[in-house]
Structures are given as C-alpha cells and as structure tokens.
Amino acid sequence: MWATTFFTALATALSLLIVDLVVPGVNIANFPAAMIAALVIGLINGFVKPVLSTLSLPLNFLSFGAFSLVVNGLCFWLASVFVPGFSVRGLIAFLLGPVILTFANTFINKYFAERNIALNSGDVNNKGELPSS
Numbered sequence: 001m002w003a004t005t006f007f008t009a010l011a012t013a014l015s016l017l018i019v020d021l022v023v024p025g026v027n028i029a030n031f032p033a034a035m036i037a038a039l040v041i042g043l044i045n046g047f048v049k050p051v052l053s054t055l056s057l058p059l060n061f062l063s064f065g066a067f068s069l070v071v072n073g074l075c076f077w078l079a080s081v082f083v084p085g086f087s088v089r090g091l092i093a094f095l096l097g098p099v100i101l102t103f104a105n106t107f108i109n110k111y112f113a114e115r116n117i118a119l120n121s122g123d124v125n126n127k128g129e130l131p132s133s
Contacts, residue, residue, distance in 0.1 A: 007112050012038035015104035016086075022100055025093025033085030040079045041101075049075050072098035 013034040020028040028034050052071050053060070060067040073094040080088040088097060 007116075008109070009035060009038045009042065011108040011112060012041060012101075012105055014108050015101050016041075018104040019097050019100045023093055023097045025088060025090035026097045027087045027089075029085030033083060037079055037083045037086040040082050041076070044075045044079050048078065069095055069099070076101070 013031065016028055016034045016037055017031070019026050020034075028037065049071065052074065053068070056067055056071055060071075076098045077088045077094055080086045088094060
C-alpha cells in the first residue's frame with residue numbers, strides 16, 4: 001500500500017514538473033515543492049473536489065460538463081495557495097494546468113504500472129518452475 005501511494009505521489013510530482021515546463025503561469029521552485037504539492041493536490045482532490053463537484057452539479061449540467069474544468073482549475077489553484085514554491089497565475093494556468101497534469105500523470109502512472117507488472121510477473125512465473133526440456 002505504501003509503495004502504491006509513494007509511486008502515485010511521485011508520478012504526480014513528476015507530472016507537476018512537466019506542467020511547470022509546458023504551461024505558462026505555473027511555477028514550481030524545486031522537486032520537494034513538487035512532492036508536497038502532489039500530496040496537497042491528492043488531499044484536495046479527495047476531500048474538497050467532491051464537495052465542489054456536488055455543489056456545481058447544476059452548472060456542470062447546463063454547460064454539458066465544461067464547468068468541471070473550472071472545478072479542476074479551482075482545486076489546482078487552491079493547492080498552490082497552501083504550498084510554498086508552487087504558484088498558479090493566470091487564466092491559462094488555471095484552466096490548462098490541470099488538463100496537462102492529468103495527461104502527464106496518466107502517462108507516468110501507466111509507465112510505473114507496466115514496469116511493476118513486468119517485474120512481478122517475472123518473479124511469479126519463475127518461482128518454483130523447473131526448466132522445460
């Protein structure tokens with residue numbers, strides 16, 4: 001369980017560094033700030049985002065789901081308020097930052113999952129098996 005949590009936070013931190021490079025207005029001072037921001041984003045997405053999503057359900061319905069970009073941006077910006085060394089400034093950073101974060105995080109998590117499956121399946125298949133002739 002701890003390994004999964006660590007790799008999820010690591011993937012999010014690496015994704016935040018990619019967002020820092022790609023999206024103007026998103027600034028991350030260093031890797032420790034990215035790790036702390038990843039943990040804060042995880043907490044905000046776990047506790048604050050469900051409440052905001054529920055409260056904004058009528059707006060989300062009227063906008064055919066587009067208002068969820070605003071909710072994601074608000075959660076992304078809220079994390080930057082709590083983490084020193086992480087800032088989100090401007091409308092582009094507010095809206096585009098979470099989108100790029102999601103794509104980068106999905107790619108990195110998939111990479112970690114494939115490596116983990118490859119290592120585990122190699123260990124499981126080779127244990128207790130005799131070479132076939």
